[in-house]
Amino acid sequence: MRELTYGQGIKEGMRIKMLENPDVFIFGEDVGLFGGCFGVTSGLFEEFGEKRVRDTPISEGAIIGAAVGAAAVGLRPIPELMFVDFSTVGMDQLVNQAAKMRYMFGGKLKLPMVVRLPSGGGVAAAAQHSQSLEAWFTHVPGLKVVYPSNAQDAIGLMLTAIDDDNPIIYLENKTLYAVTGQVEDEVKPIPLGKANIKREGSDVTIITYGKQVYDSLKAAELLEKDGIDAEVIDLRSLYPLDKEAIFESVKKTHKVVIVSEEAKRGSYAGELAAIIADECFYECDAPIKRVCALNTPIPFSGNLEAYVLPNADDVVEAVKSLF
Amino acid sequence: MKISNETIIEMYEKMVKIRKFENRAMNLFAEGQVGGFVHLYIGEEAVATGVCASLRDDDYITSTHRGHGHILAKGGDMKYMMAELFGKETGYCKGKGGSMHIADATKGILGANGIVGAGHNIAVGAGLAAQYKGTDQVCACFFGDASTNQSTFHEGLNLASTWKLPVIFICENNGYGISVSQARHQNITDISQRAVSYNIPGITVDGNDVFAVFEAVQEAVARARKGQGPTLIECKTYRWRGHFEGDPTVYRPEGELEQWKKKDPIPRAEKYILDNQVMTQAEMDQLNKKIDAEVEEAVDFALASKFPDVASAVLDVYTDIVEEGRTR
Ligand SMILES: Cc1ncc(C[n+]2csc(CCOP(=O)(O)OP(=O)(O)O)c2C)c(N)n1
Ligand SMILES: [Mg+2]
Numbered sequence: 073m074r075e076l077t078y079g080q081g082i083k084e085g086m087r088i089k090m091l092e093n094p095d096v097f098i099f100g101e102d103v104g105l106f107g108g109c110f111g112v113t114s115g116l117f118e119e120f121g122e123k124r125v126r127d128t129p130i131s132e133g134a135i136i137g138a139a140v141g142a143a144a145v146g147l148r149p150i151p152e153l154m155f156v157d158f159s160t161v162g163m164d165q166l167v168n169q170a171a172k173m174r175y176m177f178g179g180k181l182k183l184p185m186v187v188r189l190p191s192g193g194g195v196a197a198a199a200q201h202s203q204s205l206e207a208w209f210t211h212v213p214g215l216k217v218v219y220p221s222n223a224q225d226a227i228g229l230m231l232t233a234i235d236d237d238n239p240i241i242y243l244e245n246k247t248l249y250a251v252t253g254q255v256e257d258e259v260k261p262i263p264l265g266k267a268n269i270k271r272e273g274s275d276v277t278i279i280t281y282g283k284q285v286y287d288s289l290k291a292a293e294l295l296e297k298d299g300i301d302a303e304v305i306d307l308r309s310l311y312p313l314d315k316e317a318i319f320e321s322v323k324k325t326h327k328v329v330i331v332s333e334e335a336k337r338g339s340y341a342g343e344l345a346a347i348i349a350d351e352c353f354y355e356c357d358a359p360i361k362r363v364c365a366l367n368t369p370i371p372f373s374g375n376l377e378a379y380v381l382p383n384a385d386d387v388v389e390a391v392k393s394l395f
Numbered sequence: 396m397k398i399s400n401e402t403i404i405e406m407y408e409k410m411v412k413i414r415k416f417e418n419r420a421m422n423l424f425a426e427g428q429v430g431g432f433v434h435l436y437i438g439e440e441a442v443a444t445g446v447c448a449s450l451r452d453d454d455y456i457t458s459t460h461r462g463h464g465h466i467l468a469k470g471g472d473m474k475y476m477m478a479e480l481f482g483k484e485t486g487y488c489k490g491k492g493g494s495m496h497i498a499d500a501t502k503g504i505l506g507a508n509g510i511v512g513a514g515h516n517i518a519v520g521a522g523l524a525a526q527y528k529g530t531d532q533v534c535a536c537f538f539g540d541a542s543t544n545q546s547t548f549h550e551g552l553n554l555a556s557t558w559k560l561p562v563i564f565i566c567e568n569n570g571y572g573i574s575v576s577q578a579r580h581q582n583i584t585d586i587s588q589r590a591v592s593y594n595i596p597g598i599t600v601d602g603n604d605v606f607a608v609f610e611a612v613q614e615a616v617a618r619a620r621k622g623q624g625p626t627l628i629e630c631k632t633y634r635w636r637g638h639f640e641g642d643p644t645v646y647r648p649e650g651e652l653e654q655w656k657k658k659d660p661i662p663r664a665e666k667y668i669l670d671n672q673v674m675t676q677a678e679m680d681q682l683n684k685k686i687d688a689e690v691e692e693a694v695d696f697a698l699a700s701k702f703p704d705v706a707s708a709v710l711d712v713y714t715d716i717v718e719e720g721r722t723r
Contacts, residue, residue: 101572101573101575102573102574102575105574105575105645105646106573106574106575106645106646109573127574127575127579127580128580129541129544129572129575129580129581130511130512130541130542130544130545130572130580131544131545131546132545133545133546134544157509157510158510160510161510161512161545195431196430196431196482196493197431197432198431198432198491198492198493198495198496198509199491199492199496199509200495200496200508200509200510201432201495201509366708366709366718366719366720366721367712367718367719368708368709368712368718369491369712371490371491371708372431372482372488372490372491372492372493372496373482373483373490373491373493373702373703374430374482374702375482375702375703375705376482376490376491376703376705376707376708379705379708379720379721380708
């Protein structure tokens with residue numbers, strides 16, 4: 073075992089595949105010389121050269137679009153947009169092109185591309201640099217969506233994502249980049265659609281991913297003091313979704329709290345709640361709860377931002393409301 | 396072109412204001428008193444100043460992530476700006492926006508913007524409204540060199556030129572988009588060339604010469620007010636600080652910053668002012684002191700102000716709906 077940061081994990085996953093396959097390459101704004109706005113690609117420009125780690129102009133439409141074209145003819149691009157918020161600028165290429173080409177063309181094309189999108193709030197970056205937009209991507213048939221919470225998963229999911237022949241949205245939480253975690257010496261690819269039970273428990277199921285895994289684990293510790301034994305599931309992959317792991321847990325605990333940083337209205341957390349209500353309703357003996365951000369843009373001022381975003385205490389309170 | 400002494404003094408004062416405000420903001424960031432993303436305008440003061448000196452209070456501007464200079468030049472109030480940087484309730488945006496999102500509708504300031512390229516078409520819309528209502532207002536659209544690679548730039552220029560809208564496109568070419576030099580992000584050196592594609596005037600001026608900027612914009616504004624359509628003005632300049640505070644600027648060739656510091660727009664204006672006896676050295680010193688005091692007042696105002704009440708977090712999402720606050 074060794075210790076790596078989340079950011080280093082993302083990099084390691086890309087690096088392994090770049091060493092293995094000359095068709096894998098990275099491009100995006102400031103990913104080369106500068107090493108990425110959050111330092112994730114640092115050193116790769118020096119190691120692999122400008123051909124495979126390219127700085128692009130500020131042109132999100134061209135970044136995603138060029139990835140689609142390159143993938144369609146056989147390369148395996150890893151485009152990065154600096155913030156998930158800027159995906160709006162490249163959204164046509166993602167939603168109408170990347171997600172639909174294979175289907176529209178009757179299965180004739182493969183689009184192996186991994187779009188890296190730093191997400192989330194908590195860094196005083198205000199409304200246009202702090203969003204959690206996973207529901208937009210999970211909503212679009214044709215895209216797969218992963219969201220690692222730690223270095224080990226960041227590597228394992230990246231390895232799988234790069235080898236996958238479909239467009240993958242790889243969400244990263246920017247407050248986690250410097251968070252260290254234990255990593256196996258040789259990380260194995262993590263299959264998409266396999267959740268990870270971070271903590272076993274018998275009284276309530278907390279379903280989450282990304283940064284909220286940490287909040288939820290903290291909440292579980294606090295709840296233990298009150299005699300509530302919480303199970304915490306880190307989804308890791310939002311689509312495909314590990315329904316089996318969710319239903320197994322619900323059958324055991326009969327109570328569910330879903331935690332995400334999204335604005336609550338129209339969130340993926342809502343989709344998860346709907347799936348459970350739809351397919352596992354009779355196993356629940358309490359309302360399915362969602363702990364999310366308020367339905368506002370993310371404000372700048374620290375106290376407002378903290379007020380809007382969910383935290384561990386919110387999870388504790390939501391769980392307690394079920395007992 | 397003869398520029399009145401009054402205008403010269405006004406422009407000098409604006410540039411010094413911007414410089415001093417930015418220096419103070421830089422220190423406050425370093426001290427950890429101001430957080431988030433802070434993009435400073437130091438070195439580029441002549442652009443915003445020369446542009447806004449040609450505008451009226453009822454004209455519009457769109458700004459960028461590097462907006463402090465534009466806002467001050469268009470008449471923004473330092474106190475409310477400083478308070479916004481601190482995230483205080485007395486700030487321009489009640490603490491919701493921060494450095495990157497300052498706006499003042501009463502001064503026609505349609506907002507600093509966190510999305511590179513977003514202003515191009517918002518400016519087109521403001522110009523459209525002026526044309527639609529039959530006023531002679533104009534909109535100055537500020538944007539960086541690297542933003543001209545967004546499709547919005549091309550869409551905006553195309554629409555404005557086709558509809559002959561009163562928009563003055565001001566490109567602040569500081570040679571970089573974060574770490575990527577102009578030579579690495581586009582295949583041209585003079586962005587004004589792009590005007591050719593839209594059949595509008597495109598000119599390049601020394602963006603560190605406030606008088607050159609002023610003259611170019613005067614002409615463009617006059618054309619726009621007469622219904623003769625948009626102009627693209629490229630101002631060559633340089634940012635002294637990193638892209639944002641905290642940027643180690645490893646991408647800069649050695650000596651580049653020093654070369655540009657020699658072209659500092661403020662001493663250049665001072666020299667002109669003294670040579671032409673627009674002001675005496677003593678008068679300039681006096682003015683500098685006044686501005687120093689104004690900046691300190693702004694900081695004091697910000698420090699004395701309160702952080703917003705958390706209940707305000709759910710206001711202003713809509714004009715009418717108040718979102719649910721925390722129940723927890
Ligand atoms: C759509 C979008 N893409 C990327 C960014 C990140 N970003 C912020 S400023 C910037 C560089 C802008 O360069 P330029 O337009 O030349 O303005 P300058 O910073 O030099 O004033 C980048 C890439 C952003 N804010 N929005
Ligand atoms: Mg620039």
